Every structure is written in C-alpha cells, then in structure tokens.
Amino acid sequence: MTPAARLSAAIEVLADLNARRRPAGDALKDWGLSHRFAGSGDRAAIAGLVYDTLRRRASAAHVMGSEEPRALVLGMLALMRGLDMEAIAMLADGGRFAPSPLSEDERARLADPDLSTAPPFVRGDYPQWLHASLRHVFGEEVVAEGEALATRAPLDLRINTLKGEPEAVRAALAHLHPEPGRFSPLALRIRLDSEGKAPPVSAEPAFIRGEVEVQDEGSQLAAILARPVPGSQVLDLCAGAGGKTLEFAALMDNKGQLYAHDSDIRRLKPMHERLARAGVRNVQVRSPRGAEDVLHDLEGRMDLVLVDAPCTGTGTWRRNPDAKWRVRPGALAQRTAEQAKILDEAVRYVRPGGRLAYVTCSLLDEENGAQVRALIAKHPDFSPVPPAETVLALGATGPALAAAALTSREGLTLSPRRTGTDGFFISVLRRAP
Structure with missing residues (x-):
C-alpha cells in the first residue's frame, strides 16, 4: 500500500x-480481516496513524475546526508528525486510493496549526471533564503532563533474573539497541521506529527462553x-495476567510463598504459561471458585x-x-467504589507489622491519595511509609x-x-505490630 x-x-x-463506539484494536482487527491484501507492515502503519x-x-x-475522521488525521499529521501543508497535500492529492485533495480551508488551517488560544484540555489532549481532577494533581503543569501523555510509549522489557544474567540478556538483544532503564535496574528500553512500530520481541530467543x-x-x-x-509470605490480590x-517471584529468588489471586478467573488464564516460561516455582494460583472463600x-x-487495583487507566493513555x-x-465512580471494597478485603490478610502496597495506573487523586486517606x-493501625523510605x-537510583x-x-x-514511565501511583502502608 x-x-x-x-x-x-x-x-x-x-x-x-x-x-x-468500540476499542480501536477491534476496529483495526476487523479492517485487516476485510482487507487481506494488506501486509503486516501496512497494518502496523495504519494502526500507527489511527493511534x-x-x-x-x-x-x-x-x-481543523472539525471532529470528522479526515480532519483529525490531517491535523495529527501537522501536530504530531510535523508535516507541513505541502507534504500533507502530496498525500491527499485525490489519486488512486488517496484522500481527496485539500480544500482551501484545510490548506489555510494546516499552514498555521496554532494552539495558542486553545483551552488547557485541548492543548493537553485530554477529556474536558477530567480537567479539574488532573489540575488538582498537577497544578499549572497540567497541560505539559497531558502533552506527555499524548506521546508514544517506548517498549520496555524486564530482565528475568531467574533465567538470565543481565549482561548476557543485554548482549542477546544488542541488535535491538536496548537502553538501560532510568530507575529500574531490571529495565531495558527499546525505541519504536518512526511510525511507532515495535520489533517482534515475542519471537526473540531471549523472550522464548523466559529471560525477558x-x-x-x-x-x-x-x-x-x-x-x-x-522467604516471606506474599499475596498478589489482583494478579490479573501475572506481570x-x-x-515478585524473581525479586524473592523463588524463596518463600507467593499467592496469586484475581476475582475474574479469565484474567488469570495467561499466568500459568507465563509462570512456566519464567522458571517460577514459588507461586500458588488461587483461582476463584463461586462463593467459596x-x-x-x-x-x-x-x-x-499487593493491591494492583482496577482503575480508569489514565496513566496508560500513551499505550x-x-x-x-x-x-x-x-x-470513575465505579472504579473508586471497587477500589475501596478491594482495600477493605486486603486489610484482613496483612499480619501485624506487615505491609500493604496499593498501586494504580491512574493519575487521579480520587483513585490514589483519596483511597489511601480513606483506608487510614x-x-x-495502618500508616503510609514515607516515600523517602x-x-x-x-x-542507588532511589533518591x-x-x-x-x-x-x-x-x-x-x-x-x-x-519519570519517563507510564503513569502510576505507588503507596506502601505498614500495619502496626
């Protein structure tokens, strides 16, 4: 194409x-099925344009003064991909399979794609109804935070120390030009290509061997x-697919006992294969069984x-x-109610002197700090561990x-x-002895 x-x-x-009104992944999959002539490179490029x-x-x-799909794509080419009006006009020239030629209004708008008078939620590319919540967290930096959330996410890998030595794993993936993580000693970062396409990491021998x-x-x-x-006793209460x-199993060096549970048995399905590939031996998967506790x-x-709570996912907007x-x-109201319920359940498993880690991939205080304050x-008998601790x-990278x-x-x-990561909230609470 x-x-x-x-x-x-x-x-x-x-x-x-x-x-x-459905997920973009579903629409892209259906498009691919109905256009089988399109190769994998074409499908990846189209997905990149859509996302x-x-x-x-x-x-x-x-x-562009319009929310029509054509207008949105043309505006994106100027704002995100940096194409000038003439370059966009060469793509939309009315030729075979090409979009129709630019109108005079489109040419004028693309010649000067100005956002200086736009409201904050437009410049930050986030829903208007979330502006107050995001501003509560980020203050005057809210637009800059929104702009960062509107960029592409890199591909991050974690070295599995149960299966591979960090230096050997990095050498095995050298052809992908991985960069070390900024904070995590286990992280490798792979930059995407100009169209946002990631390399097929799941086909790499290091991945197949469970080293990443x-x-x-x-x-x-x-x-x-x-x-x-x-050597400790750990419960991952909302384990999902088991990331x-x-x-945890690697950090515990397969020592002690780790229990993995999720209220939805379907989310646990991928975990069993992943545990085997990763060489994990200290995990018990406790799948739900009807009303049985x-x-x-x-x-x-x-x-x-660990409560890795279901949330609105505002921190994952890049992906x-x-x-x-x-x-x-x-x-949002539904998620906060679920979070409060899960935290109430989590409390009963923590021993005196034990810890409760509350994590979300949200940036909203309603789902984060407010939930911790309500729990306390x-x-x-629970108190937050100071972030400095x-x-x-x-x-070394903690400070x-x-x-x-x-x-x-x-x-x-x-x-x-x-931090160059997805958006996350991390709270660790200690129970009084």
Whole structure:
C-alpha cells in the first residue's frame, strides 16, 4: 500500500470507531480481516496513524475546526508528525486510493496549526471533564503532563533474573539497541521506529527462553518498591495476567510463598504459561471458585499484600489512546467504589507489622491519595511509609526517583513527563505490630 492509501485506510478505521463506539484494536482487527491484501507492515502503519490521531484528537479537532475522521488525521499529521501543508497535500492529492485533495480551508488551517488560544484540555489532549481532577494533581503543569501523555510509549522489557544474567540478556538483544532503564535496574528500553512500530520481541530467543518480559518500567518500579522479601509470605490480590507476580517471584529468588489471586478467573488464564516460561516455582494460583472463600487460610498471615487495583487507566493513555476518549464519569465512580471494597478485603490478610502496597495506573487523586486517606481513616493501625523510605528499595537510583516523581504523604506518582514511565501511583502502608 502507498502512504496515501494507508492514510485513507486510517480515516476509514476512525469512521468505524465513530459509528460503532468500540476499542480501536477491534476496529483495526476487523479492517485487516476485510482487507487481506494488506501486509503486516501496512497494518502496523495504519494502526500507527489511527493511534497517533487518537493521541492528538482534541488538538487536531481544534486546529481543523472539525471532529470528522479526515480532519483529525490531517491535523495529527501537522501536530504530531510535523508535516507541513505541502507534504500533507502530496498525500491527499485525490489519486488512486488517496484522500481527496485539500480544500482551501484545510490548506489555510494546516499552514498555521496554532494552539495558542486553545483551552488547557485541548492543548493537553485530554477529556474536558477530567480537567479539574488532573489540575488538582498537577497544578499549572497540567497541560505539559497531558502533552506527555499524548506521546508514544517506548517498549520496555524486564530482565528475568531467574533465567538470565543481565549482561548476557543485554548482549542477546544488542541488535535491538536496548537502553538501560532510568530507575529500574531490571529495565531495558527499546525505541519504536518512526511510525511507532515495535520489533517482534515475542519471537526473540531471549523472550522464548523466559529471560525477558514485556513490562513498563513504572510497573517494574511498583513491584520493587513494594519490597517482596525472599522467604516471606506474599499475596498478589489482583494478579490479573501475572506481570507483577512474575517480578515478585524473581525479586524473592523463588524463596518463600507467593499467592496469586484475581476475582475474574479469565484474567488469570495467561499466568500459568507465563509462570512456566519464567522458571517460577514459588507461586500458588488461587483461582476463584463461586462463593467459596479461597483465601480464608491467609488471613492475618501475609508479610506483604499487593493491591494492583482496577482503575480508569489514565496513566496508560500513551499505550491506549482510545481509552481516554471512552472513559466516562460513571466509570470513575465505579472504579473508586471497587477500589475501596478491594482495600477493605486486603486489610484482613496483612499480619501485624506487615505491609500493604496499593498501586494504580491512574493519575487521579480520587483513585490514589483519596483511597489511601480513606483506608487510614477506617483502619488507623495502618500508616503510609514515607516515600523517602519507600524508594530505598531501589538502591542507588532511589533518591533520583523521589526527586523526579510527585510525592505526597500517601505515596509517589509517576508520569511520562516526570519519570519517563507510564503513569502510576505507588503507596506502601505498614500495619502496626
């Protein structure tokens, strides 16, 4: 497919999203199935155009004066990919499979894509209804934080020390030009190509051998800061597919006992294969069984309980740009209610003197600090570990993380702009002996 034909395809996919209100991944998959002539490179390029457009939807609409798919794609090319009006006109020239030629109005707008008079939520490319919540957290930096959330995320890997030595793993992946993580000693970062395409890491021998896992550096940091100690008893209460469970097992050097649970058995399905590939031997997966309490024997015994809570995912907008436009106020209320319920449940497993780590991939105080404050009000025998102490689990890079992150009494907030990671909130609480 030509670049112009890919552009037309992206406009078509975005029109489908507008009409059917569904995840972008589903629309792209359907497009690929109905256009089997398109190769993998074409599909990846079209996905890149669609996701880049969704990243800059609000600002592109402002510049173009329209929210139509064509206008959004054209505006994105100017704002995110830096194409000038003439370069965009060469793509939209009305040729075979190309978008129709630019109108005079489009030419004028693309010649001067100015956002100086746009409101903050437009310049930051986030939903207007979330402005007050994000400003509460970031203050005058809210637009800059939104702009960072509207960029592409790199591909981060975690070295699995149960299977590979860091230097050997880095050497095995040298052809991908990995960079060391900024804070996590286990992280490798791989930059995407100009169209946002990542290399097929899952086909790499190092991945197949279980020596690396795909995991954002922020997620890696959350697990390290929770500080699972070798030989201890640990419960991952919302384990999902097991990303942090796997990291916990490596940090514990397969020593002690790690329990993985999730209320939805379907989310646990990928974990079993991942545990085997990663060489993990100290995990018990406690799958839900109807109304049966499968965790009753763990009450009051855990040295550490991790609550990686379901949330709105505002910190993952770089990776899931369509999600920020699909989230609604009702979803925030639903998530905060779920979080409070899960935290109430988590408390009963923490032993006296034990710790509770509360983690979200959200940037909203409603889901983060407010939940910790509510927990402490209900359970005064819990108190937050000061962030300056929490970061010591990282060793030499701990002070740098504390300086880069947004810290509060309740915990640390990571963001793409501050720490180069996905957005995460990390709070560690200690129970009185």
